[in-house]
Amino acid sequence: MGHGGGGLLSAELMTHLFAPAYGNETLAGLADSAVLSLGGARLAFSTDSYVVRPLFFPGGSIGDLAVNGTVNDLAMSGARAAYLSCAFILEEGTDLTVVGRVAQAIGTAAVAAGVTVATGDTKVVETGHGDGIYLNTAGIGLVPAGVDIRPQRATPGDVVIVSGPVGAHGVAVLSMREGLEFGADVVSDTAPLGGLVAAMLAVTPDLHVLRDPTRGGLAASLNEIATASGTGIEIGERSVPVPEPVAAACAFLGLDPFYVANEGRLVAFVPPDHADAVLAAMRDHPQGAGAAVIGTCVPEHPGLVVARTPLGTTRLLDLPLTEQLPRIC
Amino acid sequence: MGHGGGGLLSAELMTHLFAPAYGNETLAGLADSAVLSLGGARLAFSTDSYVVRPLFFPGGSIGDLAVNGTVNDLAMSGARAAYLSCAFILEEGTDLTVVGRVAQAIGTAAVAAGVTVATGDTKVVETGHGDGIYLNTAGIGLVPAGVDIRPQRATPGDVVIVSGPVGAHGVAVLSMREGLEFGADVVSDTAPLGGLVAAMLAVTPDLHVLRDPTRGGLAASLNEIATASGTGIEIGERSVPVPEPVAAACAFLGLDPFYVANEGRLVAFVPPDHADAVLAAMRDHPQGAGAAVIGTCVPEHPGLVVARTPLGTTRLLDLPLTEQLPRIC
Numbered sequence: 293m294g295h296g297g298g299g300l301l302s303a304e305l306m307t308h309l310f311a312p313a314y315g316n317e318t319l320a321g322l323a324d325s326a327v328l329s330l331g332g333a334r335l336a337f338s339t340d341s342y343v344v345r346p347l348f349f350p351g352g353s354i355g356d357l358a359v360n361g362t363v364n365d366l367a368m369s370g371a372r373a374a375y376l377s378c379a380f381i382l383e384e385g386t387d388l389t390v391v392g393r394v395a396q397a398i399g400t401a402a403v404a405a406g407v408t409v410a411t412g413d414t415k416v417v418e419t420g421h422g423d424g425i426y427l428n429t430a431g432i433g434l435v436p437a438g439v440d441i442r443p444q445r446a447t448p449g450d451v452v453i454v455s456g457p458v459g460a461h462g463v464a465v466l467s468m469r470e471g472l473e474f475g476a477d478v479v480s481d482t483a484p485l486g487g488l489v490a491a492m493l494a495v496t497p498d499l500h501v502l503r504d505p506t507r508g509g510l511a512a513s514l515n516e517i518a519t520a521s522g523t524g525i526e527i528g529e530r531s532v533p534v535p536e537p538v539a540a541a542c543a544f545l546g547l548d549p550f551y552v553a554n555e556g557r558l559v560a561f562v563p564p565d566h567a568d569a570v571l572a573a574m575r576d577h578p579q580g581a582g583a584a585v586i587g588t589c590v591p592e593h594p595g596l597v598v599a600r601t602p603l604g605t606t607r608l609l610d611l612p613l614t615e616q617l618p619r620i621c
Numbered sequence: 622m623g624h625g626g627g628g629l630l631s632a633e634l635m636t637h638l639f640a641p642a643y644g645n646e647t648l649a650g651l652a653d654s655a656v657l658s659l660g661g662a663r664l665a666f667s668t669d670s671y672v673v674r675p676l677f678f679p680g681g682s683i684g685d686l687a688v689n690g691t692v693n694d695l696a697m698s699g700a701r702a703a704y705l706s707c708a709f710i711l712e713e714g715t716d717l718t719v720v721g722r723v724a725q726a727i728g729t730a731a732v733a734a735g736v737t738v739a740t741g742d743t744k745v746v747e748t749g750h751g752d753g754i755y756l757n758t759a760g761i762g763l764v765p766a767g768v769d770i771r772p773q774r775a776t777p778g779d780v781v782i783v784s785g786p787v788g789a790h791g792v793a794v795l796s797m798r799e800g801l802e803f804g805a806d807v808v809s810d811t812a813p814l815g816g817l818v819a820a821m822l823a824v825t826p827d828l829h830v831l832r833d834p835t836r837g838g839l840a841a842s843l844n845e846i847a848t849a850s851g852t853g854i855e856i857g858e859r860s861v862p863v864p865e866p867v868a869a870a871c872a873f874l875g876l877d878p879f880y881v882a883n884e885g886r887l888v889a890f891v892p893p894d895h896a897d898a899v900l901a902a903m904r905d906h907p908q909g910a911g912a913a914v915i916g917t918c919v920p921e922h923p924g925l926v927v928a929r930t931p932l933g934t935t936r937l938l939d940l941p942l943t944e945q946l947p948r949i950c
Contacts, residue, residue: 296746306743314728316737326704333659339759341709342744343744375666382625395642408645410645414635415672421750421751618747
């Protein structure tokens, strides 16, 4: 299971198996989406499969994730999603009314994200070879001129901003899956982030890095950026907003909220001169109302992420070996 | 299973469930790929998931299908594939050497097709919720200026050409799956068709329809075109090339080769003035060496496909309710 968790095992699979097999540099960039040139247009292109269990959870469904997840991967290159593909793998015997509800969720989420589902596919596998519905979406969008957002661009001095409280998606899915009562008031944060990113780019095209901390949570995203850029990252442990019910659920379950998946949050690395204005623009946007500065890039400990505790000590936030919660998206 | 078979049940799912849920006209075009405008570029965009069983079969693997299938869907709009996404859904416990062999097959097929795998994803599901490896690819490519290839453009007088013998892929997979000896000399026809289509477009940009007869075979593709265009189609039953071992296997199994899946063939609808030159160009190309004229579009029986038998009688070739062979691609 670990190879699908977005942690170290996933990264090894990419670095040692897929990238050499495909033999190209585009893939090796390891961003949420690839940025390509085609016919004079500068495009972002991304894909994700969705195997979340259960299909419906507080605040959303696999259909919402499939739209928002890929829309957000494109947004992390600065692109506004234009078109999505959507492919179903159905397990034989899945109720068609459930398929219909998921399709409706996809349609509604696409309208909310301002994206068109342009092409699709359906395959069916035998009972016992699937789990109701698996989805895949791929998306394309235009990258605005002058925008160059990628993990390699993080640099000492950059201000690290998160767009809102973390951990809600993972806790919402887990509480639904396990029938835990204490999670009843936590709903997934699944949301499209293209509008928020556009508002940030209106302040300055010179955002260095954007990342949506999904599998592996905030800690995995920060580690990927530290590794790709070679910069050190220091965050204030208490600066990261964690909703009280999420913190309580994580304490009960022995989870660290910094490692729990989010589906409607982003972390931004912004040059210090623009940080205040970008933060203000984020807070003016519905998807960024809870935005907060959580840390900075530092010249010390290059490639490593360190959290400063309330006691003034520091601890290493390392890349998780795997995801704490399998099939979270 | 029928809803994934590429037949009538698949079409109903699209028409009555997905298209209304997504609420857009692009999807309703029902072509192999969508043709879109983005940033001044005219793009083809397509996706397919691949659930073929077994993963390796005579002549290819799920990796070959995942590359060639999507490359070919783009080619059916006249586009040369430029970039692919590739997403794995792995069943827990799948041997990583098998994953590596599939990744290598993807890399090799991508080189052969002249396409770059630009972005990817990996998810893992528990044992008993997958079947080794499921793949999804999406692809984008440029549609040349002046090219407008879609099923609605078939018109009485068009010459119907198939690029080579039909039925090999389905028989190769089935013989492997069932351990049938008589199919031992049949290998899948899986191949990229972008080069062949480019050679045809060099003769004339005015190709009316291209289709790769995968699930549901030649009969399903012809029916989709007859329905979309409202033209009648008449083919000569003996004009369709069927390799002898394929015909023998089909006779033994009670299959009709016109309904068996192909993964490296196309059917073209060409205005009569250009038909001879297009056929000659096809025969000059490695992927079209066995090309043959199989029929024409006729003003009679609009929307229906009729096969003329050697006795001079006709029979209706209707849309299959489902695929004869599940999980063929």
